[in-house]
Amino acid sequence: MYVIQAAAVRGRCAGCLMAQSGRRDAPELPDFSLLKRLARDQLIYLLEQQHEVDKLYKVELKPIVSTADQLCFLIRPRIQTVKWISDVVNLDKAAGRLRRYKIIFTPQKFYACEAVLEEQGVFGDVTCDEWAFYLLPLDDDIISLELPEFFRENFLEGDQRWVGAAGGALRLIHSLYGPFSKVYGIGQCAKMVYESWREQVEDGEQKTQQPEIGNVFLIDRDVDFITPLCSQVVYEGLVDDIFRIKCGSVEFGPEVTSSDKSIKVMLNSQDKVFNEIRNEHFSNVFGFLSQKARNLQTAYDKRRGMDIQQMKAFVSEELKGLKQEHRLLSLHIGASECIMKKKTKQDFQELLKTEHSLLEGFEVRECVSFIEEHINRQISMIDSLRLLCLLSLTENGLLPKDYRSLKAQYLQSYGIEHLLTFSNLKQMGLLVEQQPGETLTVMESKVGKLVNDKTAGKLTDAFSSLAKKSNFRALSKRLVLIPKSGEEYDLRVPRDMAYIFSGAYVPLSCKLIEQVLERDGWTGLEEITRMLNGHEFAVSGGANGTESRIKADSQRIVLVMFLGGCTYSEISALRFLGRERGYKFIVVTTAITNSGRLLEALLDNHP
């Protein structure tokens, strides 16, 4: 099951398409397969040795049909699941069945879960255990905590119970690949995770070893909501948006496989075809795939004119690889065609156009009417919400009139239950009403700035941002998130991270990371962090700082931890940044997210 990492493959594919612009001296990544082996061994020990489990079933919250006299549940500590287990136990009890029950919580047990067991009167019937499984390496450079609930619970419900788990994950990485020489972060949760990690490190034993990861960057999802809400147009992101990648694998339906079966495919750097197109803008993918197909054909064609000996060598050495590649290639071509069908429709083009206009702050009225039509025609519940949020985020809130009418129309389309969704979105600051008083406060702060900023350039800058009165506008201006319009953007040779959004927008989260790494801290970014509600920090690793400076390689390995999830587009952007600047980024995230997952987490339309 687990993926054996081959350094050779990684080396060869590192900069296939963009090698011309990339730096070749990027350091090697640490080997994360260790994490997988560790977790697997632990689990096997737990299940086989400790509890003698012989069959595994998926938890489906349905009654259990089994004749086994003991049941073992391996679950996340969710109240709902625990309640279900309590029901199972109570049902058995009512039927006079005697069974033994064991619950293994991963990564940890929560007291609230025990409280549920107690309240349901089954506390004495079950025994509990914990499996401290934190990190699932999805790829060479992606590690996931697989905690999709982190986002909602932490940012919406103010429940910080996962902070400890995130800290624990960081501690595990630290103990295996640390010590880190510098930790940067922004966001309240990031700060808490950092503190939790420090505390855990202090409690435990410390050992010195060769540092493999130099810098760590912690970032909250709520620092940048805009990026995950944009439509993804990079191949991997598109596949996720359309087919939903789960734990690094995707199920391609019959429309892709052009047969009547669905195929499950692992999507990672082991898939050579995928590895070369994953970070590409979709418009390049077809060209690449057809080139690849031609190459493959040439490789097959070599057979002609071979003698027996050569043929034998060909069959034993190359044919298997070629066949494998052929299979993958046809799958990806199928997927691309499927994406094409969905995405080249006019609707999608207009959707993208609207998104870009919103990001640029250009023709906003037209965007509003587009959104209105989108809602009225009941095109897509999630997409409509997404556009509403983008509008609110980029414009610093909706005009009171729009706010009411768009909401009313949305409710007409999708039902009154979404009153709760709107209430959630408002709480998160994703969809709000412009406050009439805000202009004044913004003005005041700008005027205050004017006194300090003496240069004329900054003066006009402040004026222009005053006119638009939006944090995103000011941010995008300061960080140059929106490339100048009018210029042709060649998506084949991307010049900055904006290529992941067709050259329309540099993701804010990645830009922040770039800036902080460049400046070695937050100095010079004070204005920006103020606009992002602060909570930034930069801490040096302490005494061994000088020592690890010598080991320059590890200094250029940067671990970025997204609290609340990150998108494949962001990962692509970071990979691009890494190639440009000679960094290697490792992305640790609570879960892989996209606009759909993000918004679905905030829905409250089902009981």
Add this chain to the structure above:
Amino acid sequence: MAFVTANWNPLGEAFYRKTELYEMGWNLKDGLRDCLLAAAPYGGPIGKHFWKKYTLCSTLPMSFFSPPFFSTTLYSKESHWKSGVVRQLGWTVCDDLLCIQEDGTVLIYDLFGSFKRHFSMGNEVGQSQVVEAKVFHSPYGTGVAIVTGASRFTLATNIDDLKLRRLPEVPGLQGAPTCWAVLTQDRQSKVLVANGGDLFILDYTACTAVNPPGLSPQASSIVHMCVSFSYKYLALFTDSGHVWMGSANLKEKLSEVETKVRNPPKQMAWCRRPKSRQPSVVIMWDRHLLVVGEGKDTISYHLEDDSILVPEMDGVRIINGTNHELLQEVPASCEEIFKIASMAPGALLLEAHKEYEVNVAYGINMLPQNYMDKSIGTAAHCLHPHHTEMSDRHQHISAASFGKCFLSNFPPELFVIMCRDLRVLNAVRDYTVGIPLTHTQFKQMTVQVLIDRLVYRKLYPLAIEICRYLKTPEYQGVSRVLKHWACCKVQQKEESDEVIARTISLKLGEAAGISYSEIATKAYECGRTELAIKLLEFEPRSGEQVPLLLKMKRSQLALSKAIESGDTDLVYTVVTYLKNEMNRGDFFMTLRNQPVALSLYRQFCKHQEQDTLKDLFNQDDDHQELGNFYVKASYKEKRLEARVAHLQSAVDEYNKAKNEFAAKTTEEEMRLLRFQKKLEEEKGESLVGFSLHDTLRTLLAVGLHKHAEQLYKDFKVPDKRFWWLKLTALAEKEDWEELEKFAKSKKSPIGYLPFVEVCVKHHNKYEAKKYVSRVTPEQKVKAHLAVGDMEGAADAAIERRNEGEISTILSRCSPTTDRALVERLNRAKSTAAKK
């Protein structure tokens, strides 16, 4: 040097020696007569219990002596024994004294004679009385075994986790057995019982008769037995005066010796060091001590006084009224050095070093020529310390150091470690400490345990010194000692809370890994709540403070500390605790001041206690949330009336929250529901629960246009939405006639391009074309393209002179079929570009 071997006695292949450790400092009138005495292994303390047979229930003086020599005041405590008759004394692994009473009660005292706790060996013992008891040690801790007057054995393997096992009956046993011993085999404690000549092994379930292989036939009864320190070997003494030695599993016989003494011995103990060459047992009678080994030879000592034997892993300690001695086998390496005329490298080195001290040149010359080649390990050999006397150690170390100079590749670590160990052993053997450890024992029990034992004796400075000296990691060394010190300090009642708290924080300030909460717990256990709170202030990890604060009923403080810790689980623990402790009003008030706790509790209530959630919102007058709550509740309801009722409550709450928008929308929803219900009853279409949009679509789809119109008007549906809906619905039904009528009914608010597109979508280009002419000029090109009319599109584009549109058309043209068109477009494009 000549005296070293003076007290060696040969026995078989090995030598045995008896050396004095201490002179006893206790003041006894009658020696050890009428005393119960127990000493713990590994140089442990000695406990003593006076026993006056005539006064069973009156006050019995009792004293503890530890360590047992000159200055006794340090550890001794004399108290009047007020409890019952004590049958047996014993020490636990934690240096606590166990007093096993006749009635089966076991009292536990600490090293300083203060009572800790007690437990019972079972109710049934009370009647029949404990006849004999034994305290034993196993990997599971300290155990106690008793035999009652009813000849039943009861066993507890670990007194800290008390599980009493009543062992099966021994067949034919009346009254007390002749002798018995506890064995630990196969991870289970068993009892070996001799009843006359019969031998039984008792485990938890069965009583098995066994036969020691090769026991001399003269013996008719086994009168004494002993098990070795490691539970590997067993020795039996028979009434014929034979000593049988063998493995404890009774599978192998090692030797059998005739002692020629027939009366039963007072005590018997194994005296065998690990890896020794022969088995040997020490047997003691009233004034006579005998060491027996493999052969017929024995060593015999005369005893001045009543004594007891304390078996150790590498020898036997002998304690009497005046002396404390150690009897052990002389190890081989030691023998080599000191044997008369020994030519072993170690012996030569020692000799050379002695000469060196007198005459430098001669000493060096005395070293054999091949010294360097031959024996790298010589110095180490000489260093091997367990065989050396204290007085000689110094000499040996300097000799080793001397020899080390001649070796280039001798690793210094060995020498350094050995010197360190010896210093530590010397320190603890000092009479003020009184732990006569041998090096073998020290290695076996580890530094950690030694530190623990010093801590039990409250020798904190020495313990800290040793930790520092041995460079033990701080959190298991110095910090641990300091913690114990602090725990002891908080019990000093005479000092004020402030003083103690300050002293402790001063001492502990720097040390790593100190848990102030543990110290505070101790303070609380001693009834010093205020001190505990003061100490908790020093605890940097707020999470650690919480459990104790809860225990002390400082729940408010606990809650804020839990929140500070950032550990939500902990917060939740406190919240549940508060919930049960407080009345509801106070509980809610408390939560109100702690938003983190409140949000957590809300989460829980959402899943578990909906009603509490409502109460919570009510308490806070959070009408917005209450409104949301009712909306949520409404769509869990199946019945319409209940739904509407919930929604009405929601409307009221939204109004109170001044959220007109939500109130209005909710009201509309109620109206919609009623409308749906009515229609459902009339027309049999299932509609209830649909959104307005879906309702309209369903109505249009089934052709209920009138009702749709009514809804459209009643709910002020935007024109655009209605047009879109109707358009799609008609096209879906392919009702082109109706569609045309609809298009002509009035000016379309969504334009006519959607008409074109919808028709095309349903593959009806004919119908689509009807609407192309009505499309606005801006969208005309698109419309033409949608129906596939290239020419028309081109005309429109050229008319509008729009370069972009022309390009779009061009990209859709194929150069072969539409050559003329392409040319025309290109021309128009260039003119458009020129402008």
